[in-house]
Amino acid sequence: xxxxxRNIEKSFGEKKVLTGVSFKAEGGKAFxxxxxxxxxxxxxxxxxxxxxxxxxxxxLIDGNPIDYNKIQIGYLxxxxxxxxxxxxxDQLTYFAELKGMRRKEAxxxxxxxxxxxxxxxxxNKRLDTLSKGNQQKIQLVTALAHDPDIVILxxxxxxxxxxxxxxxxxxxxxxIQKGKIVLFSxxxxxxxxxxxxxxxILNAGKVALHGDLHEIKRNYFRNKLVVRTVNAEKIKADFxxxxxxxxxxxxxxxxxxxxxxxxxxxxxxxNYDIDEVKVFEPSLNDIFVEYAGDAVKEx
Amino acid sequence: xxxxGTIFKFELKYYLKNKIxxxxxLFLVVLIAAVMxxxxxxxxxxxxxxxxxxxxxxxxxxxxxxxxxxKTENSEYSDVILSAFSGEFEAFYNVQLTDESLPEIQEKxxxxxxxxxxxxxxxxxxxxxxxxxxxYDMNVDSAIVAMRKIYQTVSLIEKGVSIEEAENIINVEIxxxxxxxxxxxxxxxxxxxxxxxxFLYTYIMIFALYMVILLYGQMVSTNVATEKSxxxxxxxxxxxxxTAMMFGKVLASCFAGFIQxxxxxxxxxxxxxxxxxxxxxxxxxxxxFNISPVLLVYMLVFFVLGFLIYAFLFGAIGxxxxxxxxxxxxxxxxxxxxxxxxxxxxxxxxSGSVDNTLMKVCSFVPFTSPxxxxxxxxxxxxxxxxxxxSIAILVGSVVGIGVLSAxxxxxGVLLYGTTPKLSAILKAVWKA
Numbered sequence: 001x002x003x004x005x006r007n008i009e010k011s012f013g014e015k016k017v018l019t020g021v022s023f024k025a026e027g028g029k030a031f032x033x034x035x036x037x038x039x040x041x042x043x044x045x046x047x048x049x050x051x052x053x054x055x056x057x058x059x060l061i062d063g064n065p066i067d068y069n070k071i072q073i074g075y076l077x078x079x080x081x082x083x084x085x086x087x088x089x090d091q092l093t094y095f096a097e098l099k100g101m102r103r104k105e106a107x108x109x110x111x112x113x114x115x116x117x118x119x120x121x122x123x124n125k126r127l128d129t130l131s132k133g134n135q136q137k138i139q140l141v142t143a144l145a146h147d148p149d150i151v152i153l154x155x156x157x158x159x160x161x162x163x164x165x166x167x168x169x170x171x172x173x174x175x176i177q178k179g180k181i182v183l184f185s186x187x188x189x190x191x192x193x194x195x196x197x198x199x200x201i202l203n204a205g206k207v208a209l210h211g212d213l214h215e216i217k218r219n220y221f222r223n224k225l226v227v228r229t230v231n232a233e234k235i236k237a238d239f240x241x242x243x244x245x246x247x248x249x250x251x252x253x254x255x256x257x258x259x260x261x262x263x264x265x266x267x268x269x270x271n272y273d274i275d276e277v278k279v280f281e282p283s284l285n286d287i288f289v290e291y292a293g294d295a296v297k298e299x
Numbered sequence: 300x301x302x303x304g305t306i307f308k309f310e311l312k313y314y315l316k317n318k319i320x321x322x323x324x325l326f327l328v329v330l331i332a333a334v335m336x337x338x339x340x341x342x343x344x345x346x347x348x349x350x351x352x353x354x355x356x357x358x359x360x361x362x363x364x365x366x367x368x369x370k371t372e373n374s375e376y377s378d379v380i381l382s383a384f385s386g387e388f389e390a391f392y393n394v395q396l397t398d399e400s401l402p403e404i405q406e407k408x409x410x411x412x413x414x415x416x417x418x419x420x421x422x423x424x425x426x427x428x429x430x431x432x433x434x435y436d437m438n439v440d441s442a443i444v445a446m447r448k449i450y451q452t453v454s455l456i457e458k459g460v461s462i463e464e465a466e467n468i469i470n471v472e473i474x475x476x477x478x479x480x481x482x483x484x485x486x487x488x489x490x491x492x493x494x495x496x497x498f499l500y501t502y503i504m505i506f507a508l509y510m511v512i513l514l515y516g517q518m519v520s521t522n523v524a525t526e527k528s529x530x531x532x533x534x535x536x537x538x539x540x541x542t543a544m545m546f547g548k549v550l551a552s553c554f555a556g557f558i559q560x561x562x563x564x565x566x567x568x569x570x571x572x573x574x575x576x577x578x579x580x581x582x583x584x585x586x587x588f589n590i591s592p593v594l595l596v597y598m599l600v601f602f603v604l605g606f607l608i609y610a611f612l613f614g615a616i617g618x619x620x621x622x623x624x625x626x627x628x629x630x631x632x633x634x635x636x637x638x639x640x641x642x643x644x645x646x647x648x649x650s651g652s653v654d655n656t657l658m659k660v661c662s663f664v665p666f667t668s669p670x671x672x673x674x675x676x677x678x679x680x681x682x683x684x685x686x687x688x689s690i691a692i693l694v695g696s697v698v699g700i701g702v703l704s705a706x707x708x709x710x711g712v713l714l715y716g717t718t719p720k721l722s723a724i725l726k727a728v729w730k731a
Contacts, residue, residue, distance in 0.1 A: 080530060084529055094309045
């Protein structure tokens with residue numbers, strides 16, 4: 001199953017929020033939707049979920065317009081919250097029923113997930129008696145109980161302790177293995193790197209970068225070398241402005257042309273005491289800062 | 300439709316499990332039961348008092364009443380004068396003829412020996428003396444009636460009619476019955492028109508509507524705003540259609556309101572049934588429980604429609620508030636609108652002219668018609684087509700406002716921060 005947003009446009013009043021947003025997410029893989037605050041992630045998600053219509057563009061499943069009666073979507077919003085004063089099992093069953101489940105199925109599914117997340121003991125308690133982390137696990141049940149085809153998780157790891165984070169990772173991996181489309185939105189790049197095969201970076205309502213994460217990294221300008229050495233000072237003096245020092249003490253050598261990397265590597269190995277030299281591979285964080293960073297200046 | 304059912308059940312459960320809701324309902328049921336049992340309770344006490352055979356109850360009606368002095372120069376017809384004044388005032392005063400001088404009479408009034416005095420000058424003029432004049436003092440009006448009778452009686456006597464005959468002529472008994480032709484329905488128009496009963500139903504229905512709309516309107520509003528402020532809305536809007544949400548919530552509150560009213564009126568009916576013999580010939584109570592079925596149907600129709608139209612708006616307003624504290628201010632214009640409608644209808648009702656132009660206009664405006672049209676139906680004669688038009692406008696408005704509210708809701712629930720202006724919301728609704 002392939003989910004595709006094609007040329008989505010959206011304005012609120014005079015303000016243009018999304019401009020020609022397009023990306024594809026495949027079943028059995030996780031997709032990362034990145035962007036700074038206000039870049040248009042939540043609006044894209046809401047259009048995808050039919051909370052409000054787009055001014056233009058299409059949401060497609062396998063090339064056909066999405067049928068919300070057939071495709072089930074589970075959503076963990078960034079702004080967490082359910083009914084604080086209501087009994088947990090009552091409200092979770094209610095949400096599952098709203099998603100089209102029969103009452104009996106709903107209770108069964110909710111009980112399964114409460115058990116899976118280690119929350120069975122809170123089944124008949126009021127939500128506001130739980131800790132924040134546990135409330136978040138309860139909220140996760142609303143996203144998963146009705147066994148959706150598309151799972152959208154907005155900042156799923158924020159507020160979870162390491163043990164619960166591992167539990168959630170297992171759940172996410174399981175969802176991916178089941179062939180579902182898992183759509184992540186997060187600022188915690190390490191989690192995106194761990195799960196996502198492809199990403200889209202939104203910047204001020206436009207897709208700044210979209211594609212397979214490995215390919216993005218491979219195609220990233222290969223014009224920097226990372227050097228670990230004991231002759232740092234000498235190299236810095238010899239290479240002048242093209243050499244800088246990273247925080248961890250490694251040297252970064254900027255090449256004027258990626259094709260010069262072989263000759264530069266040879267020059268380093270032959271003339272200095274080098275422990276390691278390699279082409280710089282950017283982290284997702286580096287890519288994010290580069291592509292989503294413009295918005296910083298706009299703010 | 301399935302979503303609507305799920306939401307309806309969930310919301311109804313919220314009301315029925317709400318301690319305040321249950322508490323108020325139980326309190327009202329018990330209160331009504333107690334009121335309906337009052338005559339029986341009173342009878343128990345009375346019978347206890349009467350059990351003492353030695354105690355003889357002598358009730359002298361004149362002794363408890365305050366004294367009204369009557370001074371006249373006309374000694375020839377003093378009997379006629381006394382009897383006319385006594386006839387007019389016997390329920391309130393012990394009327395006594397006096398020969399005392401004016402200062403003496405005034406002294407008696409000041410010393411509370413007498414409450415007031417009439418000094419007659421001839422048969423067509425009098426002076427009225429009282430310690431402190433009051434706005435509600437109707438004695439002069441009654442005295443005028445008495446004076447007319449005296450004048451008429453004396454005139455007849457002077458023409459040779461005997462005193463008894465003259466008094467019989469003046470005080471001839473007239474029996475009367477009132478018929479409202481065309482009110483409610485044609486079959487009923489020939490029956491006796493129970494104006495007192497209809498006045499009471501109207502009064503009760505309007506008051507019930509007033510209470511229920513303000514109470515439940517606020518509840519719907521708060522309910523929506525709570526979902527928004529707790530962010531449960533984030534999941535809700537992605538799970539259910541706004542129309543299903545709005546209609547589910549509002550109809551559930553309407554149903555809860557009905558359960559409450561049914562409990563209260565059911566309790567009234569039940570305890571009236573149990574204590575019926577003790578109530579005896581109480582006209583008010585009897586006419587209250589003999590409401591005509593047609594009027595009852597109209598009452599239900601206007602009640603439900605009136606409730607819905609306001610509840611939808613309260614829900615829509617709730618969706619635009621970010622904080623619960625904002626609700627009271629946001630709902631103020633709507634509350635005002637409703638109170639104005641209430642005041643217009645109440646004023647017209649008590650003034651007795653329910654068919655004035657304002658009421659006629661109000662009975663077609665959706666926000667006022669539930670109260671205004673029902674009042675006119677119950678207390679006056681309204682052509683069937685006017686009723687039909689009024690109901691049609693109201694039904695159309697309920698559906699229209701329901702859909703509009705759902706749209707406002709969809710736009711409103713996702714707006715956080717300061718409460719947006721109505722124009723901004725409507726613009727967003729229009730564009731969405």
